[in-house]
Every structure is written in C-alpha cells, then in structure tokens.
Amino acid sequence: MTLSTKRRRATTLTAVTAALALTAACGGGSGGEDGDGTPDGPVDLRMTVWSANEGHHEIFDTIADAYVEENPDLVSSVSFEALPIDTYVDALTTQIAGGQAPDMAWIMESYAAQFVSSGVFANLTPAFSEAAGYELDDLIPGAIELWSSEGDLYGYPFSNSPFGVYANLDLLEQAGQDDPRDLIASGEWTYDAMMAMAAEVSSQTDAAGFISSGDSYSNWNGALGHMWLSWGAQPWSEDGTQCQFTDPEVVEFFDWFHTQAFERGATPLPGEEFDFASGQAGLMMSQMSASTGLGEDFEWDFLPLPSGPAGQVSVVGQGGVGVLSQSEHPEVAADFLAYFTNPENSRLLAQYFPPPRTSLLTIDTLAEAAPNLTSEQIQTAVIDQSVTAVTKMGHPQMSEIADPVRIALDSLWQPNSDTASVMSQICSDIEPIISGS
Structure with missing residues (x-):
C-alpha cells in the first residue's frame, strides 16, 4: 500500500468518525426499525471480519x-x-462512508479507542444487561476497559489472547543456554536475559535469535507495543492529546531495542525474515494461536513475558466486535451480539479465541484452542497472565498517526541513528494531529 493510499485511508476514517459522532448525537441509526426499536419484519444482518479461516x-x-x-x-x-x-x-x-455500513464489525484493539470515542460503535450495555444469563460480571475488567466509556460497553473483545515467548529449546541448548524456566524459577526471566540468549543463538547457529509476531520495523505498535510497557513507556498521554515519545522511558526502550538489533545481533535487521515454526529462530514473541503451527521437529516451550525495568507486564492482543451506529438494524444487531457472546457461545468461540470471561479461563476450555500446549503452559502463559493483563496502547486518532510514526522511525533503523532525535521528530510530526492544533 502506498503512502498516498494510507493517507487517504486516514482521511476517510477521520471524516467517517466525525460524521458518525454527529449522527450519534442526533440519535441516528434507526434504519428500518420503528420508533421503539422493533424491526418491521425479519432482517438480514451482516458482520465484517478479517478472517477467512473455514474453522x-x-x-x-x-x-x-x-x-x-x-x-x-x-x-x-x-x-x-x-x-x-x-x-x-x-x-x-x-463501506461506512458510502452508506453501506455493516451491522457489526470485528476490529483490532489498536483502533478500539477511535471506534468507541467517535461514536462508530453503539452502546451494547442495554442489550447485554437484558439478555438472560449473559453474566456481564463474568467479563474480566481489564479485558473490556479499552472497549468501554463512562461505564458502558461499546465493543466485546471476544478474542483476548495474552502474548508470551516461544522458545526453541534445541537451539538454546545448541547455543549453550539454560532452560528459560530455570530463569523464571529464579526470578531472572528479564528482557535483557532473553536477548542475551537470543544473541548467543544468533552468533552460534544459522538461526535468528529473537523475532516478534510482526515486523518490528514496519508494524511498530503491533510488534513492539507489548514490550515497551515493561519499561513504563507511554508514547502518548492518557487522554491521547500529548506526545510522550520523548519521555525518558520511551527513549530508553527504543535505544535498547536498537542496540539488540544493530550492536548485539539478537534480533534480525530490517528486511531479514525468519520462521520460528521452521526452526529458524531461537525465541519468538507471539500468542497461543501460534502453537497450532508447531509440530515435533524440535522441542519448544511457551513462556510468560519477561520483566523489564518497570517490572513484568502481561499484555493481551484483542479482536473486538461491535454494532455500527449506522447499522440499519442496531437493536437487532445488538441482540444477536448478546447471543453471539453469551457464556455458552463464548465456549464455542474459545476453540479459536481465548474468551474474556473469568469462568472460561480454564485449562479444559483453552486446551481446545491450543491442543499443542501443555497444561502448565496454558496455566502459566495464558490463564495466569489473562487475569492481570493490559491491552496494547491504542489511540483515538490511530489511523492518522500510525504512518507518521512509522515513517519517522525509518530513520532509527540504521546503525548510527540517534534515538532521542528520532523521538523528537515523531512528536513534531504527530503533536499537531493529536493536540487538535
């Protein structure tokens, strides 16, 4: 996708969210339903999703x-x-801008704040509260925080999967490294220790040391956003109006990651690709779903995230679904979504998507989603982490700032770059956008 195309996408979403905010304020979105929300007859509902997986x-x-x-x-x-x-x-x-909005949509957590705060998503609390046996109190508070506003729920994170670290134990042994679980037991499982292992794997084998689930250099929030939280780094203020990429914690994190790539060789350089499932990397940060692609070609383990300077922070990646404010049938769509995400159907969805329900955070339930994981791996790297986990940071204007940040970071991914200068450039680029000036 070209930069001009991405800029058009950001402009489109900005215009759409502004229009929907006005629509919501005026009470729009009744569509084919009468004044009390009852449809004139049976309706057809449509949900957009990003998965074509047959299962x-x-x-x-x-x-x-x-x-x-x-x-x-x-x-x-x-x-x-x-x-x-x-x-x-x-x-x-x-689709929304063209008047063809779906009734429901599945979005990634990076855009949750934008869809919730702008009025793109409708309030689900009334429908969920009225649904028999829904058990709203069963939802993990930390899991729904990103999808909530002023005590109401606007999106349901039906996929709530913690990040962890996959370790190729054969490669670690080949590089003379200890079992990471020994470090966990001794309280020494840190990002520095993990990258030290990765550097040894990289120097002593043909494999990469550490890789993330996404491209660390182009997908800056998706691949690095679950790591910098353990530095206490917050790239923007709580309300999203102030850039904080120049804060010491943020600078320290990016400087640290730059050192791992360009000085220590612990992680591949830009453009280099390695596949963990093929035995090409010693360590990989990803979610439990990645276990389904692993076989018995090498011995591996799935571990909780390490600790950083600010301690250990468990992080989940989420996919959430909401009802579009411009749906022609918002009342019916909300009723269906209450059914789609009730305890019984959440158990069905758990075959692929770890649910945000405390009652379903069990080894038996999650083993269906990740049959290759052992009970210990599910307990320590998934269940224990889910209860206290936070989400990766999103922003109410993510569609507008994602590319400027990525473009500015391009100058960081060189051997002799200056991290502080790059962070300053990022703030110069995005502050006019997020401050409203």
Missing part, C-alpha cells in the same frame, strides 16, 4: 443459524463478510 466461519455460522432458528420473526439471516486484514480498516470505512 472460524463454521463456528460463526453455527451460532448464527441457531439464533435465526430461535428468532425467525427478528432475523432471516446473518452473514459474515471476510475482508483482507491488510486493507481491513480501509475497506470498512469505505
């Missing part, structure tokens, strides 16, 4: 078919439209 859609369709059967007077069909993840937000906002 995912089989569960989605199973839940939807059961809902249609139970509510024939409300709904005639529920369809799930898969959009490519790389252009997902662009395609979704184009």
Whole structure:
C-alpha cells in the first residue's frame, strides 16, 4: 500500500468518525426499525471480519443459524463478510462512508479507542444487561476497559489472547543456554536475559535469535507495543492529546531495542525474515494461536513475558466486535451480539479465541484452542497472565498517526541513528494531529 493510499485511508476514517459522532448525537441509526426499536419484519444482518479461516466461519455460522432458528420473526439471516486484514480498516470505512455500513464489525484493539470515542460503535450495555444469563460480571475488567466509556460497553473483545515467548529449546541448548524456566524459577526471566540468549543463538547457529509476531520495523505498535510497557513507556498521554515519545522511558526502550538489533545481533535487521515454526529462530514473541503451527521437529516451550525495568507486564492482543451506529438494524444487531457472546457461545468461540470471561479461563476450555500446549503452559502463559493483563496502547486518532510514526522511525533503523532525535521528530510530526492544533 502506498503512502498516498494510507493517507487517504486516514482521511476517510477521520471524516467517517466525525460524521458518525454527529449522527450519534442526533440519535441516528434507526434504519428500518420503528420508533421503539422493533424491526418491521425479519432482517438480514451482516458482520465484517478479517478472517477467512473455514474453522472460524463454521463456528460463526453455527451460532448464527441457531439464533435465526430461535428468532425467525427478528432475523432471516446473518452473514459474515471476510475482508483482507491488510486493507481491513480501509475497506470498512469505505463501506461506512458510502452508506453501506455493516451491522457489526470485528476490529483490532489498536483502533478500539477511535471506534468507541467517535461514536462508530453503539452502546451494547442495554442489550447485554437484558439478555438472560449473559453474566456481564463474568467479563474480566481489564479485558473490556479499552472497549468501554463512562461505564458502558461499546465493543466485546471476544478474542483476548495474552502474548508470551516461544522458545526453541534445541537451539538454546545448541547455543549453550539454560532452560528459560530455570530463569523464571529464579526470578531472572528479564528482557535483557532473553536477548542475551537470543544473541548467543544468533552468533552460534544459522538461526535468528529473537523475532516478534510482526515486523518490528514496519508494524511498530503491533510488534513492539507489548514490550515497551515493561519499561513504563507511554508514547502518548492518557487522554491521547500529548506526545510522550520523548519521555525518558520511551527513549530508553527504543535505544535498547536498537542496540539488540544493530550492536548485539539478537534480533534480525530490517528486511531479514525468519520462521520460528521452521526452526529458524531461537525465541519468538507471539500468542497461543501460534502453537497450532508447531509440530515435533524440535522441542519448544511457551513462556510468560519477561520483566523489564518497570517490572513484568502481561499484555493481551484483542479482536473486538461491535454494532455500527449506522447499522440499519442496531437493536437487532445488538441482540444477536448478546447471543453471539453469551457464556455458552463464548465456549464455542474459545476453540479459536481465548474468551474474556473469568469462568472460561480454564485449562479444559483453552486446551481446545491450543491442543499443542501443555497444561502448565496454558496455566502459566495464558490463564495466569489473562487475569492481570493490559491491552496494547491504542489511540483515538490511530489511523492518522500510525504512518507518521512509522515513517519517522525509518530513520532509527540504521546503525548510527540517534534515538532521542528520532523521538523528537515523531512528536513534531504527530503533536499537531493529536493536540487538535
């Protein structure tokens, strides 16, 4: 995708969110429903998703078919439209701007603040509170915080998966390194210790030392956002209006990561690609779903995130679903979403998506989603982390600042760059956007 295309996407989403905020304020979104929210007849609902996985859609369709059967007077069909993840937000906002908004949408946590604060997502609390047996109190408070505003819920994070570290134990042994669980037991499982192991793997084998689940150099928030929290780093203020990339903790983190790549060789340089599942990396930071692609070619383990200068911070990556304010059938869509995410159906979804429900954080439930993980791995790297985990930081104007930050960071990913200067440039670029000036 070109920079001009990405700028158009940011402009489109900005215009859409501004328009939807006005629509919400004026009480829009009633569509084909009468004054009390009751539809004129059975309606067709549509949800956009970014997955084309047949297993995912089989569960989605199973839940939807059961809902249609139970509510024939409300709904005639529920369809799930898969959009490519790389252009997902662009395609979704184009539909909204063109008057073709879906009834529901699945979005990543990076855009949650933008969809919630702008009024793109409708309030789900009334429908969820009225749904029999929904058990709102079962939802993990930390899991729904990003999707809430003033005590109301606007999105449901049906995928709530903690990040952890996969270790290729064969490569670590080949490089003369200890078992990471020994470091966990002694309280020495830190990011510095992890990268020291990675540097040894890189220097003594043909494999990479450490890789992240995404490209650390282009996907700065997705690949690094779950790490800098352990430095106490906050790239922007709590309300999102002030740039804090120049704060000492942020500068320290990026300087540290730069050192691991360009001086220690602990992580690949820009443009270098390695595949953990093929035995090409000693350590990989990812989520439990990555375990399904691992076999018995080498011995591996799945571990909790290490500690940083500010301690150990458990982090989850989320996919959330909400009802679009411009849906033609918001009342029915909210009722379906309450059904889609109730305890019974959350258990079905848990076959692929770790749920944000305390009652379902069990080894038996999660073993269905990650059959390759042992009970100890599920308990220590998933369940124990989920209870206290926070989400990666999003921003109410993420679509506008994501590319300026990435472009400025390009100058950091060189051998002799100056981290403080790059962070200062980032703030110069994004402050006019986030401050409203």
